[in-house]
Amino acid sequence: MKTIVNTLLVLVFAGTCMFAGCYEQHDARVNVAERVRSDSIGSNLIVRPITGAFSALLGEGIEISSVKTGQNDAGIMVLQVSGYNKATSIRRFDYKVEWLDEGGFVIDSQASKWLPTSARPKSSFTFGAVAPNKEAVDFKIDTRKHIK
Amino acid sequence: MKTKIILTLCLASLLAAGCAPKTRDIDIINDEGKPVLGLDYRDFDKAASQLVQSMLKSGALAKEDGGRYVMSTGRIVNDTMQRIDTDQLMAKIEEDLLNSGQVVMTSAVGSDKSRDDMIYEVRELRDSETGEEFEKETMAGKGTLVAPDLNVSGKILQRNISYDKKTQQIEYYFQLKITNLTTGLRFWQKETIIGKRGSNKAPAW
Numbered sequence: 001m002k003t004i005v006n007t008l009l010v011l012v013f014a015g016t017c018m019f020a021g022c023y024e025q026h027d028a029r030v031n032v033a034e035r036v037r038s039d040s041i042g043s044n045l046i047v048r049p050i051t052g053a054f055s056a057l058l059g060e061g062i063e064i065s066s067v068k069t070g071q072n073d074a075g076i077m078v079l080q081v082s083g084y085n086k087a088t089s090i091r092r093f094d095y096k097v098e099w100l101d102e103g104g105f106v107i108d109s110q111a112s113k114w115l116p117t118s119a120r121p122k123s124s125f126t127f128g129a130v131a132p133n134k135e136a137v138d139f140k141i142d143t144r145k146h147i148k
Numbered sequence: 149m150k151t152k153i154i155l156t157l158c159l160a161s162l163l164a165a166g167c168a169p170k171t172r173d174i175d176i177i178n179d180e181g182k183p184v185l186g187l188d189y190r191d192f193d194k195a196a197s198q199l200v201q202s203m204l205k206s207g208a209l210a211k212e213d214g215g216r217y218v219m220s221t222g223r224i225v226n227d228t229m230q231r232i233d234t235d236q237l238m239a240k241i242e243e244d245l246l247n248s249g250q251v252v253m254t255s256a257v258g259s260d261k262s263r264d265d266m267i268y269e270v271r272e273l274r275d276s277e278t279g280e281e282f283e284k285e286t287m288a289g290k291g292t293l294v295a296p297d298l299n300v301s302g303k304i305l306q307r308n309i310s311y312d313k314k315t316q317q318i319e320y321y322f323q324l325k326i327t328n329l330t331t332g333l334r335f336w337q338k339e340t341i342i343g344k345r346g347s348n349k350a351p352a353w
Contacts, residue, residue: 074210074250109247110240111200113193114178130205133249147180 031123052088060086062093062119062143069139077131079139085119092118092146097129099136106140107132116146185346186230187320195322196240198340208326208336209250209298218294219251219326221262222301228320229306235261237304237322256293267293298335300326311345318344 026032039045064083072078077099085091094114099107106112109132119125129139174181179190203209211217221242224234238261245251255264267288273279274287302324311317325337 072205072210073207074204076204076248078205110193110244111197113197114190115194115197128205130201132204132244132247144178147182 033120033123055086055088060088062086062091062125065124072130075134077136077139078128080126080128081141082124082126083119084124085121088121090118090120092116092148093143094146095127095141095143098140098142099131100138100140101135102137104138107136114144118146183344185318185344185350187228187232187342189236191320191342192237192240195320195340195342196237196244199322199324199338200241200244202338202340203245203324203326203336204248204250206336209245209248211250216250216252217297218254219245219298219300220254220256220258220296220329222299223259224301225303227303227305229308232304234304238262238300241300241324251298254294254296257296258299296329298326299329300324310348314348315345316348316350318346320344 034048062083062085064081066082068080068082070078079097081095094116096112096114098112099109101107111129111132115127117125117127131139176189183190209217221238224238226232226234242253246253253262255262256267257263270288273282279287302322305321305323307319307321309317309319320342321339322342323337323339326335327333328335
């Protein structure tokens with residue numbers, strides 16, 4: 001029995017190495033998705049279902065990497081949120097931006113609604129927003145799971 | 149026998165009442181209701197929000213001297229299978245444009261829906277015999293209306309596509325453009341798409 005298990009493990013390892021291909025790192029600004037790029041040891045035909053199961057088990061999801069703000073030509077505040085989807089499946093979610101004036105009061109705007117966006121598995125994503133007027137100096141962003 | 153019939157009827161009506169869905173208020177701010185195949189208020193919110201954000205981000209509405217453009221609302225064509233009052237979309241957009249501080253909307257010219265007939269009725273009154281009953285200084289004078297610099301117009305389109313045997317795909321296109329009325333040049337334009345897939349049996353209107 002032990003011999004069979006050992007043989008199977010060796011076969012899986014050999015298969016993993018065989019299907020690994022020769023994926024090379026490239027410019028980080030370009031994301032080449034799994035199944036588009038060459039397979040690596042960590043991601044190939046054999047390992048993929050296992051990593052997917054682990055990802056789901058760990059509850060991997062969206063992580064925000066940066067929030068940039070600036071002003072457009074009209075002096076209105078603009079923002080861009082960048083993040084990364086660590087999950088092995090597409091994450092669809094809604095976000096809502098509320099703009100605040102100097103006193104910290106929410107500025108009433110038709111644009112402050114739940115808007116949908118999505119991120120591909122193991123890929124970065126961005127979404128942005130524009131303040132309703134020049135009074136906006138700060139913001140709050142809320143997210144929720146997209147309703148299917 | 150009579151009692152049995154009455155009891156059966158009571159039981160049936162009780163059961164029927166239990167099956168009917170309850171009437172509930174919609175939480176407009178955080179509505180978690182399922183999407184519908186037709187266009188609902190959430191779709192108009194999404195479309196208006198995306199269109200306004202694009203307008204403001206483009207900087208096309210920022211006047212060089214820091215002043216505000218006067219904008220009229222032109223025709224918004226409804227080319228869908230639904231009876232849509234296009235004001236439902238434009239009211240949201242106009243509200244945000246006004247609040248942006250970059251634009252003043254005019255009710256003097258534009259499509260039938262955006263015009264305020266009272267502007268002309270008070271002028272007709274001024275020129276009529278009844279006009280003499282009013283204080284002259286309180287009446288709108290000649291040459292007081294301000295002509296628009298920009299005009300916003302657009303279209304809402306619908307395309308129905310058979311996705312598979314049981315599913316249909318419905319695409320709604322919201323198209324808006326802003327034109328400079330002096331030069332005829334187009335300052336900005338944007339299309340936002342809302343797509344839905346649902347049962348073939350469900351009507352999309």
